[in-house]
Amino acid sequence: MATATMALPNAPLRYTAPIEAELDYLVASFATMPGLAVYPARWLAIQLLEGDETLLAEAEQLAGPALTEALEASMARLQPHYGDELDVALVDQRYRFVHALAGKSLTRPAVPPLTLSDRIDQVVTHRWLGIPIFLMLMWLVFTLTTEVAGPFVDWVDDVIAGPLSGWATALLSLVGLGETWVEGLVVDGMLAGMGGVLVFVPVLLSLYFALALLEDSGYMARAAFVMDRLMHSLGLHGKSFLPMIVGFGCTVPAIYATRTLDSQRDRILTGLLVPFMSCGARLPVYVLIAAIFFPAQAGMVIFGLYVTGIVVAIGSGMLLRQTVFRGQPAAPFVLELPPYRLPTPRGVWNQMWERTAAFVRKAWTIILGTSVVVWLLLAIPVRGEGSFADAPLEDSAFATLAGGVTPIFAPLGFGSWETSGALMTGFVAKEVVVATLIQTYAVDEEEEAHEATSFGEDVLGIVGGFLAATGDALLAIPGIIGFDLAGDEEEEATPSGLRGAIERGFAASSGGHSALAALAFLVFVLLYTPCMVAVAAARHEFGPRWMWFSIVGQFVIAWLGALIVFQGGKLLGL
Template structure:
């Protein structure tokens, strides 16, 4: 600071109009000895011209009307030239001075040295290799999600349907509440409904683990950069890709993430495309149906669904760009690429837990409430001779309500009241599709016939042994990511219980084309209207008009796509 004061050539000089007003202000400020003793007068004049309200209040208090009038006169003189951007102009001139000074004293190498991040980016962000690398990483993520976490899904399912259900039945028996409708509510409503969704927690943990690694390492910013060219073809820029990445986790925060886009047109267009990014709530549905109908190709089917969602988003973006949003050019895209870094265990776990805990909170609120409502409607007879909680599901209120929608889905191959009801409840939350199917396709007595009385100690040992076995199976499944199958040759169990009931139901509603109808069902779940929380978020961010465009538009797109899959498949088969 002393050197700058003694050497006039190092003092920042502003444009002549600003310098003239600074001189005038300094003279006015100098007439107040208290201000001159407390502040450097040139610095104080600069702060006043840049609009420092705190200093202005103090100057007006100490300097009186003379200083205030001088300041107002200077601002009035500079306003025709700079308007409200006087502070921006002054900051810009300071940066120019610093840049000029740096060029005089710094000697830069003709070729800047490449950092490790630069070397990696030459490959990862390459024009031709960037997108294939991104797709390869997504493939690894989904193989990890489906194959490696699969044994833990079976373990959690066994724990909930076995020991936990048995303990609950025994507890209800001790309290005198067993054997009646309340036991049915707890076992068939709460445990079957909520538990049927909780079994997919290992899958979500695997997905969030992989995404956390990519985010913490700095790769996700590169993914946005790589996708910028594609986003431009949709009338957007790479910054819009970030809410879409968030959409793979949950549509709701992805819609709110559009706030980072400066242009309202970009926010609306991105908000319309985000729901096509398959959220994690849809993943349990994919896993269940793929495991029933395509057990050997489950990973490929799920990966194909995610790609299908992206392709539909691209197609819709191109259409909207040429119609509703055709008159406005996209905004420029500026993105700072952070250096690559090694993910930390704490950071990865924090992201995994935050996202999974949100899913668990939903399980004990929305999913629990919906499961109880579904059980109540299934237990309530509307025809036949059954009594409450002891009625044939085909004669239940849920079957009657769901049956109203079956003609809509009949051309798609899944026009049964079971699937229609699951899709209706899926509007509440996509995970509820699974819990509803578990409830409506319930096979009474299948578990009871094989039940064997065990002690709590034996159950705990079985749980621990099952966890060790699941861990071993998961480790054996790791090489399958690169195409090495160590579990090959294991006998596949014949479909029974829930699996057999779902397969039989789809076969019956599709005229024997169960697998094709299941694929059309998956495409419909991928594309149809998001959950009610996401719809509410869209209304809040974009208004009622665009909310209804999203609701109706996605339902129509999903219906047409599922129709093409099923009817087109029947034509070629």
């Protein structure tokens, strides 16, 4: 039997002359630093020139300032040759070496056959078809996040407001604290605060399920490639578009979706723009005010608000790029397209659970504390004859604080304590704006009598509610492609008493320009801070400094936008 041996060519990787000179210099310098003997000298020099910050910190602990001085000297000499792209040059030269070596070692067909991934990419990354396909998939993610998760959101809300609150009330009654301020604190403050976090869990799970499918399948890289060019006007790249689309459903998961971005700069800039995407929580306010003041054009007004949010986000992004982020180059966008593959159930679940659990762990404490503070302000009477937790709303500390900030909103046409109070509570959740308007304008709504239920009946109700929510979610899936199996539910008309009270309130605060004031109010609701859950998410993801920058910046933009609408409309005679 004949044997053959193959002599491998002696082909060490050699970089260009300036880089090789500095590698030799660094290797010689490392030889004088005994602490660095644990590393291969040439490998360590290459890694440090490429900017490996973790390895640099470890090496500095072993070698001290001498290492830093040697590295800075090499970088200074290489600067005229490569500028800030030394790391790119090193990687490029390695790839060229590997490509040349592979070309001498492998024999391939002249025209390699297209793989399945290649054939799919011919469609999904097509110059003209790529963007519509990407937008369609993002619309599916948005619909899944809002429509399919909606029944489970309602179920969680019903469980917290119903059985859990009932059980808490029963336990407090057993220890003699029923119908006291302690019950109000636990049920309306602490438990409601926890509910403010937990109702978002179905939304997060559905969002991260969709993201996990896109990421594990390999499509997310294609989406970033397709949208890269369009996002350059904001100083971002394609990956930033996904959180902004999700922001139309809910700002909270949209902020957490910025984790898919590799650069901290891109995460922060995208996180600052996401709140201008009109989330679903603002929609009840739009519907209420538009139905009262613009009944014939309500749909057009609401559509205009969504478009306004997009325009403001684009303008703010361009402004931030020229000011706050001026001089900060965008992170290199080097992308490798992996082959398509089927997502694994375990991998999808791990991503869903890890991201959602992090949200619950980090955000609920802030929500709980804020809810308790709001409850205390509503419970403390500062005038009148009411007692703690048993006083009219207009006599509470909340009403007093709301009256104190009304001068801020006076130029906008809605400078009354009722609307100011609604905007204050809207910081907790935008849906609360409607409830606060009902309370502050003293309109009584008929409440359904709830019969007492046993523990077993509550458990059966929870299980039955979950099964019903699952059925509604399954029925909502065909609705994504236009088949409405659930049927449209009739919405109750705005109560005439509330309609008249709000109309009179806006007319009084605006000097008779109630419609302009209402439109300015809607613009302000659109542009100011979405909710305290979003603030908690921003603090968790970007830190307190950027959280406050976002809060103040959004308030200023919202105030200026509402001012332009109201005062500009008056000048135009509208």
